[in-house]
Amino acid sequence: MAKWLKQLLLGSFIGLFGVLVYLLPLGLALEEKFGLNWLFHLRGVVTSPDDVIVVAIDQPSATQLDLPITPRLWPRDLHASLIDKLTEVGARVIIFDLIFDTPSVIPENDKKLAHAIKAAGNVVLIERLVYRDTGLLIDDEQTQNRLFEEGPAPLLPIIADAAEARAPFPLPKAERVNDYWTFKASAGDIPTAPVIVLQIFTLPIYDDFVRLLQAADPTITEQLPSHAKDGDIEDLILTLRHIFINRPQITQKIQAELNRDSNMNLTEKKMVTSLLNLYSGHEKNYLNFYGPPRSITTVPYYQVSKLHENKIAKNLPEGIDFKDKVVFVGFSGATQPEQDIVRDDYHTVFSNPDGLFISGVEIAATAFANLLENKPIRPLPLSGALGILFLLGFVMGIVFLILSTRESIVLGIFVISIYTFCAYYLFKEAAIWSPVMIPLSQILFAFILAEIQKHHLEKKKSKQLEIQLAEIRKSLGSSYPNRTVERILGNKDEQGICSPCLTTDVAGYTTLSELMDSRDLGQLINEYRDVLKNPIRQHDGHIMDMIADSMLAIWIDDPENASLRTKACQASLDLAAAVERFNQSQSDSRLLLPTRIGLHFGEMSLRRGDGSYNVIGDVVNTANRIQGANKVLKTRILLSSEVADGLDGFLTRSLGDFILPGKTIPVKLLELVAYRQSASEEQLWLCEIFMRALNAYQLQRWIEASQGFYDILKVFPTDGPTQFFLSLCLRYMDEPPTSPWPTSRIDSK
Incomplete structure (x- = not known):
């Protein structure tokens, strides 16, 4: 498909998207709840009339x-x-x-x-x-x-x-x-109280109003009383409403007569205009x-x-x-x-x-x-609103595909600023309510779709990432041709990559190795390794190292691709489930291999040497320290905020900042609990109550935090993070914490 045609299609899609949403009840609800509220607060307080x-x-x-x-x-x-x-x-x-x-x-x-x-x-x-x-x-x-x-x-x-x-x-x-x-x-x-009050308030200009009506259409005044006090005020209002609804063109005629009239002062003319807009307007006012x-x-x-x-x-x-x-x-x-x-x-x-x-x-x-x-809030006329939404979406969809990502961000911020100022100005000066949330959503949506499209085109042009992926598999014994090796590193022996890094370790492995015969231990570990490999490979991961009971795996692709971290989390949950099934299959409880998993994300070095490949760097070391933190927190899967940032579909429990063994910079840790769609009610409750208790702990409200942790232990008596923070609460009640607060320290590996 031609590039210009893709631009036109994207622009048309974004424009029609905005039009459709605005016409749906959802669009009105969105604008009323957020857009109107935002405009009022941006405008601020204004002086009410003295009358x-x-x-x-x-x-x-x-x-x-x-x-x-x-x-x-x-x-x-x-x-x-x-x-x-x-x-x-x-x-x-x-x-x-x-x-x-x-x-x-x-x-x-x-x-x-x-x-x-x-x-x-x-x-x-x-x-x-x-x-x-x-x-x-x-x-x-x-x-x-x-x-x-x-x-x-x-x-x-x-x-x-x-x-x-x-x-x-x-x-x-x-x-x-x-x-x-x-x-x-x-x-x-039936007219409501504000309408009744306005008509009574404006009775002093009733004769002038009738005179303008007669000038616009002499037959109309026959339906109206000769004097303001004749008859019932509600009957007068209903008669006027009937006249203006059934003869919509008369409003413009009266307004024209009013503009030419020299007998009325400015205040009286404003009253007439208010009546005209009331009787010819909608049955609802904002x-x-x-x-x-x-x-x-x-x-x-x-x-x-x-x-x-x-x-x-x-x-x-x-x-x-x-x-x-x-x-x-x-x-x-x-x-x-x-x-x-x-x-x-x-x-x-x-x-x-x-x-x-x-x-x-x-x-x-x-x-x-x-x-x-005459200043109720008036929504922008439908034709004008739809025209603005379509034109804005159409232009943004085309331009975002043409510009680079950085240029698109700058332009998007500029357009949002200009549009927001215009909407604010109309609202403040003329009480005209322009759509706000839908245009902002259009701009964001256009940017996202344009970036996806550009990424797709870029991916088709370059096979470098795919070759790098293939070579990593080759290093683990795959049958990829040797020429891919040079495509990964070129003439270099080291290449920087950005990847999730997963490490595992078996709790109590040293004790187990002392109790078992080396041959039986070797057979058990081989079976265990097969269990570890499948979840990693099913989610496109690459096992870089396996030593005894430990494993190191990475994922390689575009470093800005969130699916890498998603796959790493999926592999972690599936790996934990596979290990649990493996342990359940053991007839001897001494042969259980409870596995701790740590996951981190960042830059590493891919090295070539002695015909094989390995990765080194602080990310690998930190992932290993995160894995070790499971021992102290009595958890199963821990990951850093660098992995969890922006991911959907997973239920995680934030545990706060920790200084890990041998590290000086805190790492924000989260427990990976389950897939969100399959999480149990108990797991959802645990995460919610723990979040509240942890927030109270971080604010040094020890009693409130302790009560929250105690509530969790009634349902989950062995929950490790709860026990960890409850013990800190009880200690800090008598001994206030020292800096750095609220960062926790783990000293044992």
Whole structure:
């Protein structure tokens, strides 16, 4: 296949990959969970509009007013007094995020609240949405199905009838709240509280709005009341929603009329634009959070309730003025313990690490503020997002195949930086949400596939590694032709290679050799060696040396090829299993050959001499020391982090850093436990609990670490690493450890 065609195919594949993922629910979930969260935190906190204030029922207010913190237990005459005070100071709209659906213990308080609401004429009440059983449906096949209808639960009539409007504010049941409904289609397209509040707030420009509608289409205004206060506010909203949904072109006409209008000021024009976008927009809006809890201007309830004690409101925070403001009243805890008592809080992108979430009343205030500012978070239009994803993937797929690895890395970092800045800028300045995680995944995916492709092409061009592999086999007695020897080393007698190195040793071999006849011992060892050879060769390893009970094996290929280390680990597990089967076949328990395995990775020297080949270097020595560490830790297979780094498919247990005998530089050791897919529940539990206990040990939390190790010993009483670190914990409780900490030292070989 031509090179240019491969480039086009890879570019097209990466581009289509991004488009497909974005269109799937998985793509949206990925962007919401990670991309949106990242953009919010990169943007940081922004100032909320001055038009919105939250009056918080919280612990300080409950303490000052000598009331329980639970809002439903507060006397309703207190709310009536609050409404009177807010009305006196000029609040334009008051919203209660409290459910008044049952009578008070004192009926007179309900009458006082209803009277205050009626007198204010600007109070909106929150109501719940519930599912009601509306009857039994029998279809043509005589199957009975219950019918359930979603709708608002009734409030106490005396209070509900006094309100200017009632509306629900349902939030999606999700792990994290990112959006809300403006119109709830499943409940008859009912408008939610932020929509109701915006329409009431903008009633002063109602006549101008109707005038613009009439200029765009004279027939429309016949459906609308002549005056703002005529009729029910919810009916007005539903009528406007119906008009804009069924005549989508009218939005542009009104916007054009608005641009030409000279009778309205800038603030009034912004209100009209907000209404246009609300009624012509989607039924769901993404919340544009201003910051962590209480980023919306928040005043404790008790401070507002004392307004009558000081006409100039010196008890309020500096700069607080309720005149012409929208006031949301509801529970808003300032601390996490408060929220534990009254559960009206939601996990959002700005939830505090200490567990403090944003309250429901603040989310409602945020939603209204977004509508008023006309700044909800808007996803990038679908056509634009798909175009960017395809173009980005297409270009990266082609360019990565052309450039070298180093050039590709530099370009990838540059493109990621530029794209990220553009996404951040759009989000910060225009509240436009561009996909982030999918483009970054595309770039990474394109780089990986391009590198695989280049590696494949490079492998086809050069046979050097294959020849080197063949010659190593020849040194062990294979029948490869002599010319391959020169291909490996050329005219040199030594060649550097990068390879995993495996060493084995039999525990107690010296004692066994003293007890057995030399002929019987020789036969046993020959059978044992055959057991060792098969797993190594099955996984493309090369046995370089076998002396008595010890073996040295290596793997040779591209040093950056992770499959080398994978094969070495596979060989280690299979070798251990083969030895176990061999030992089980012995009728005499004295003939058991428990085998310790050590595995390391790095640079070694391949030498030619006396017609044979051998490897030398620090890697060989370190692998042998790692193998010896099994004796102290009572483990079976130990490997270094150089082997384990980046490998999947294996269950390993990290044991920390060790200074091995004769070494000065610490080596991070891990126990190779099993193939991950075949690991037992007990093995998975052991690794997880051990990791926690070891972490506590490294942080010098001796009691916590000891308890974890004791828990392991209840299930695995002979577990060597647990016994090793538990003994250190008990020692360090009385004798603090010395440097280097937390590196452990093994002195015996």
